[in-house]
Amino acid sequence: MRLQPDLAALVVTEDALGPVRVLGGADASSMRFDPTRTVHAAMVALDAATLAPIGAGGASRSGGLPYIPGLLGFREVPVLARAFAQLPVKPDLILVDGHGIAHPKGLGVASHLGVVLDVPTIGVAKSVLRGQVEGALPDVPGARAPLVWKGRVLGMALRTRRGANPLYVSVGHRVSLETAIAWVERTLRGRRLPEPTRLAHEEAARVRLAAAAAAG
Template sequence: MAALVVAEDAFGPVRVLGGADASSLRFDPTRTVHAAMVALDAETLAPMGAGGASRSGGLPYIPGLLGFREVPVLAEAFRKLPVKPDLIFVDGHGMAHPKGLGVASHLGVVLDVPTIGVAKSVLCGAVEGDFPDTPAARAPLVWKGAIIGMALRTRRGANPLYVSVGHRVSLATALAWVERTLRGRRLPEPTRLAHEEAARVRLAAAATTG
């Protein structure tokens, strides 16, 4: 699947942005994953709708194989969106992954939709070069001599984000879109709203089963 990832811009006009996130308990014996997708107006970032899904009995949590656990549920949430996004921000890595197929790339290939990986921690590689504690500072994330993503400081004093190619988007374009959608927060608006929606999906599922 990693061989199917397109690491350059291959999309048309972006009118609708998407955000994708999943929520689960690492040691939940039911292996339930709660996923959410949100749609936003690309110009104003106003919410345009959301879709959610929960599924039990999938793969257990295995580092490096998160896509196989989360993507089936994220794809179900995508199908429930009232309007489909032209570009999706995914809470997780894209090509900044030991196999080049993090959850953002995995989802992009499965849906054949442009995706950006926006992760909050490093899975592989290390940040190299000068990386000051100033907003908009950036430094390459390097693994085995290759740049696999970019560390981006979105706010002073905040931990950086790690932006990487998901699918059908170049790294430069991915960074530009993340910076464009920050609104003064640590997280870009699409993944911030998706995180909140995933929490709502999880709580709603708990209320139903409880």
């Protein structure tokens, strides 16, 4: 908790990225009350122009930090960093399944990961952690409404598919909110999740199954 403000102070909330030729997706999988405290993480790399997969990396780690609300980055980032190291091609921008600055301490897993790796990141979350959605959010793909806390816009609720719950997009590190939203929209393929985090989710499930098979 003492480290969080120092790390949050390092987050850059404006565009500080070059050409994006390779996109990354990041996701982690774990059980909240697993006594072994095992986290399975995956990273995928995609061609930014075609969204074709060009590489993947995975890692598992036991005995790390237990599940503590608000400290998820300290639990998941060490394993995500291992998965990142395994990628054959490093991404210029990573979409992370989780929050960026839309976090009680301004340091969700996307921001935490971006600072540790010094790579631009975008938070793509499925639920609200801090703030409230202000305004209407029609059931139309592309509809937006700001996620606001104490008068500050922390992110954007984005309807990506008709009939589906919105995603909550926020700045991770070294990107602006508008750039973050643009990349999320650009990587949708008619699904709720953008392609990088969707593929990372599938890869994390494979990592988890492989670890279970090796253990059993």
